[in-house]
Structures are given as C-alpha cells and as structure tokens.
Amino acid sequence: MAGNWKMYKTPAEGKTFVRSLAQRIGTVEHAVVVVAPPFTGLSAAVDAALGTSVSVAAQNVFWDEQGAFTGEISPPMLTSLGVRWVIIGHSERRLLFGETDQGVARKVRAALDHGLLPILCVGETEEEREAGLTEERLASQVSKGLADVRPDEAQLLTLAYEPVWAIGTGKTATPEIAQEAISFVRGRVAAALDPEAAQVIRILYGGSVKPDNIGELMVQADIDGALVGGASLDVESFAAIVEYPR
Numbered sequence: 001m002a003g004n005w006k007m008y009k010t011p012a013e014g015k016t017f018v019r020s021l022a023q024r025i026g027t028v029e030h031a032v033v034v035v036a037p038p039f040t041g042l043s044a045a046v047d048a049a050l051g052t053s054v055s056v057a058a059q060n061v062f063w064d065e066q067g068a069f070t071g072e073i074s075p076p077m078l079t080s081l082g083v084r085w086v087i088i089g090h091s092e093r094r095l096l097f098g099e100t101d102q103g104v105a106r107k108v109r110a111a112l113d114h115g116l117l118p119i120l121c122v123g124e125t126e127e128e129r130e131a132g133l134t135e136e137r138l139a140s141q142v143s144k145g146l147a148d149v150r151p152d153e154a155q156l157l158t159l160a161y162e163p164v165w166a167i168g169t170g171k172t173a174t175p176e177i178a179q180e181a182i183s184f185v186r187g188r189v190a191a192a193l194d195p196e197a198a199q200v201i202r203i204l205y206g207g208s209v210k211p212d213n214i215g216e217l218m219v220q221a222d223i224d225g226a227l228v229g230g231a232s233l234d235v236e237s238f239a240a241i242v243e244y245p246r
C-alpha cells in the first residue's frame with residue numbers, strides 16, 4: 001500500500017504524518033506500507049519511519065550517479081538517506097514533464113542497480129481508452145519499461161496500473177475494469193520477462209482509491225495493492241486503506 005503525496009507536505013508535516021500513521025497502524029503483517037514524500041521531505045520521513053511498519057519512497061529519480069544534471073536527484077543520493085523505494089514513470093511525470101518510455105526504462109535499471117525498489121507506473125489516457133487503444137498502450141509501456149530488467153529481478157519490482165482518467169478525478173475504474181487491465185499487464189510481464197516473473201511481480205491499482213472502494217479492488221485476483229494519491233494525505237483515510245476489510 002503506497003501513498004504518493006505528490007507536491008504536498010513540508011518536511012515537518014511529513015514527519016508528523018509518519019509518526020501518527022506508524023502509531024495508528026502499529027505492526028502490519030499483511031501489507032508493505034510505503035509513503036512517498038517530495039524530495040525535501042525524504043530525510044525527515046525516513047527518520048520518523050525508523051523502527052516502524054512504514055517505509056519511504058521517492059517520487060522520481062535520475063539514472064546517472066552524478067554529473068551536470070541541474071535539478072536532478074541520483075539513486076545514491078536517495079539510498080544514502082535510507083530511502084528504499086522509488087516511483088518511476090508516474091503519468092504526471094510522463095504528461096507534464098515529458099518523460100518517455102526510454103527514460104523510464106533507464107530509471108528502472110538505475111534504481112535496481114543501486115538497490116532501490118522501483119514502482120513502475122503504466123496507464124492509458126481517456127482518449128486512448130475511448131479509441132480502443134488501452135491494451136496497445138499498456139503493452140508498449142510494460143515492454144519498454146521492463147526492457148533492461150532480468151526475469152530473476154521480478155521480486156524486486158512493483159508495477160502500478162493507473163488509468164490516467166481515474167487519477168484525482170474521483171472516477172475509480174470499476175473493480176472489473178481494473179482487474180481486466182491488470183490481468184492484461186501481468187500477461188505482458190510474462191511476455192517481457194517470463195511466466196514465473198509475472199506471478200511474482202506485485203501489481204498495484206491506482207486512481208481515486210479511497211477507504212470505501214479499497215475492499216472491492218483488493219478481492220480482484222490480480223490486484224496486489226494500491227498506489228494512493230489524495231487519500232494518502234490524511235492519516236485516518238490512509239490507515240483505513242492499509243487496514244482494508246479482509
């Protein structure tokens with residue numbers, strides 16, 4: 001269960017959040033709980049998460065270790081803070097900041113090379129769905145995004161299927177639509193890596209996940225968890241998602 005805070009929360013707010021969340025959920029055995037603060041909040045969040053059931057993700061990473069890349073953050077910069085996870089290729093990065101499938105693949109490779117666990121996001125836009133291009137888009141994002149990954153690395157990898165039309169819109173994909181797309185994504189992982197990798201890899205659903213729809217999403221056969229935006233900004237609602245009815 002991963003919370004993507006996007007461009008919300010100062011370091012102090014993030015620290016308070018992580019402390020309260022950790023206290024509220026206690027020891028969690030059925031799920032891995034991850035929060036993704038903005039870069040400036042990572043250090044404070046990692047400190048607050050020490051010794052708790054919460055771990056910390058960055059929202060992006062660059063592929064080189066160092067160099068003349070103004071504004072970028074490298075994998076060793078994240079691992080040296082104690083960050084374990086990184087979201088890669090979120091649709092906001094792709095649509096607003098020009099990220100390409102090739103760049104996403106390089107980021108996934110660089111993350112794995114430095115011991116960061118990637119959460120690779122894929123998903124179609126509303127126009128693509130309406131034009132019947134959903135599968136084509138997902139197939140291309142999965143095969144290109146995983147181009148440099150080996151099948152034996154599947155257990156280190158998490159995919160997130162996030163239909164762009166469901167992000168921050170309140171329009172959740174129905175559990176059936178989410179299941180259908182995620183089952184398709186799993187099939188593409190089998191083609192890109194191998195069938196065993198497709199079973200091992202974790203696939204999350206993201207897009208307007210809330211405490212009141214998490215249960216019906218999680219009963220779907222291929223949905224292993226959720227990437228949560230808006231509802232992860234509030235301790236009570238994120239805790240309710242982590243503790244979804246099982």
Ligand code: PGA
Pocket residue numbers: 004162166167168169170206207208209227228229230231
């Ligand atoms: P949302 O965002 O839960 O606010 O729809 C999901 C995401 O962008 O990861």
